[in-house]
Amino acid sequence: MTGDPGAQSAAVIEERAALLLTLRQGGVCDLSVLRAMEATPREDFAPYRFRDLANRNLSLPIGCGQTMSRPLELARRLEALRTGRGHRVLEVGAGSGYGAAALAHLAREVVTLERFETLAIEASRRLSAHGAANARAVHADGLDPPRELGRFDRIIVQASVGAAPAALIQLLAPGGVMLFARREHAMAGARAKERLIKLDCNEEGELRETDLGPCRLGPAIPGLAQAL
Numbered sequence: 187m188t189g190d191p192g193a194q195s196a197a198v199i200e201e202r203a204a205l206l207l208t209l210r211q212g213g214v215c216d217l218s219v220l221r222a223m224e225a226t227p228r229e230d231f232a233p234y235r236f237r238d239l240a241n242r243n244l245s246l247p248i249g250c251g252q253t254m255s256r257p258l259e260l261a262r263r264l265e266a267l268r269t270g271r272g273h274r275v276l277e278v279g280a281g282s283g284y285g286a287a288a289l290a291h292l293a294r295e296v297v298t299l300e301r302f303e304t305l306a307i308e309a310s311r312r313l314s315a316h317g318a319a320n321a322r323a324v325h326a327d328g329l330d331p332p333r334e335l336g337r338f339d340r341i342i343v344q345a346s347v348g349a350a351p352a353a354l355i356q357l358l359a360p361g362g363v364m365l366f367a368r369r370e371h372a373m374a375g376a377r378a379k380e381r382l383i384k385l386d387c388n389e390e391g392e393l394r395e396t397d398l399g400p401c402r403l404g405p406a407i408p409g410l411a412q413a414l
Contacts, residue, residue, distance in 0.1 A: 198229070198241070201242075202224065202227070202241050204241070205228075205241045205242070205257060206220060206224055208257070209261045212243075212258040212261070213262070214258070214262060214265055216264075216265045218292060219261055219264045219265045219288075219292070220261075221291065222288045222289070222292050223257065223260075223264075225291050226284065226287045226288045226316070228240040228254075228257060228284060229241065230316060231254070231282040231287065231312050231316075232246050232248070232284075233246070233247070243258050244256060248281055248282045248305070249304065249305065250304060250411070252281055252302070253281075254281060254282050255285070255344070255403070259401065259402065260284070260285055260288070263344075263365055264285075264288060264289065264292070264342075266398055267340050267342055269292040269293050270292075270293070271292070271294060272294050272339075273292075273294055273338075273339035274293065274294060274296075274297075274338045274359075275295065275296045275297070275339065275340040275341070275342070276296075276297050276299070276335065276341045276342070276354075276357060277297070277298040277299065277342050278298075278299050278328030278331075278343040278344060278354070278406070279299070279328060279344030280298035280299060280305060280323045281305060281344065282305070282308070282309060282312065283308070283309030283310070283312040283321075283323060284312075285342075285344060286298035286309065286313060286321045286323065287312070287316050289321065290313070290316075290318035290320050290321040293320070293340070295320050296321035296322070297321075297324060297338075298321065298324070299323075299324050299326045299327070299328040300324070300325060300326070301325075301326070301327055301407065301408075302411050303325045303410070303411070306324065306325040307323075310322065325410065326410070327408060327409055327410055328406065329347070329351050329354070329408045330353050331353060331357060333356075335357065336357070337357055337359040337362075338357055339359050339361070339363075340363050340365075341357065341362070342365045342366075343364070343365065343366035343367070343406065344403065345366075345367065345403050345404055345405060346366075346368065346378075346380045346403045346404065347367070347368065347369060347406050348369055349368070350364070350366060350383070350385055350395075351366075351406075355385070355387075355393070358385075360387060360389045360390070360391055361389055363384060363386055363387070364384070364385040364387070365382065365383070365384055365385075366382075366383055366385070367381065367382055367383070367403040368381050368383050369405060378405075380400065380401050380402060381397055381398075381399065381400060381401065382397075382399060382400070382401040383395055383397060384398055
């Protein structure tokens with residue numbers, strides 16, 4: 187964008203307002219989630235060449251073959267997670283750091299794991315610039331997370347898996363909730379369908395699944411990588 191800085195600022199404010207309206211029209215009702223999205227400027231987490239598209243409801247490429255989810259899809263997942271101010275949250279798939287930054291406005295502490303070292307470094311830098319002191323990005327395999335991270339009240343997997351990862355279930359505290367996408371079998375050449383699954387763990391450690399409907403997330407990939 188070029189021209190008068192004041193006009194640019196007014197345009198960005200209008201774009202953010204339009205994005206919030208899109209979230210409301212898309213069925214997001216939780217005021218805390220809407221406030222968190224409003225307080226997290228997406229353009230601060232998007233690659234520079236895509237900043238003019240950041241406040242539109244579009245997925246954006248961020249490098250290493252990864253993308254930023256559409257804001258509406260992210261907001262719906264955050265609403266389903268039901269995060270409270272006292273919760274520790276684990277996010278698998280830091281990407282640009284945008285999801286972790288929004289979660290930082292909802293939770294006590296956020297740890298976000300990223301298998302690509304370059305993305306983890308960039309996400310850490312952006313979270314720091316955003317002032318998210320209660321969120322940190324860690325270069326780690328999200329499907330086999332370090333046990334020293336401890337237990338979490340909420341776990342969100344920003345990718346699809348064949349089944350609920352056992353290593354993540356072990357980190358879910360009693361009374362906790364995990365959100366992930368289950369990838370269903372597909373015919374050869376067809377895109378695999380994905381269902382958003384909420385996993386509730388009661389105080390006795392028993393698990394209950396709830397199917398929240400179709401979603402679109404890329405497949406989770408195990409292991410660590412420096413870059414694509």
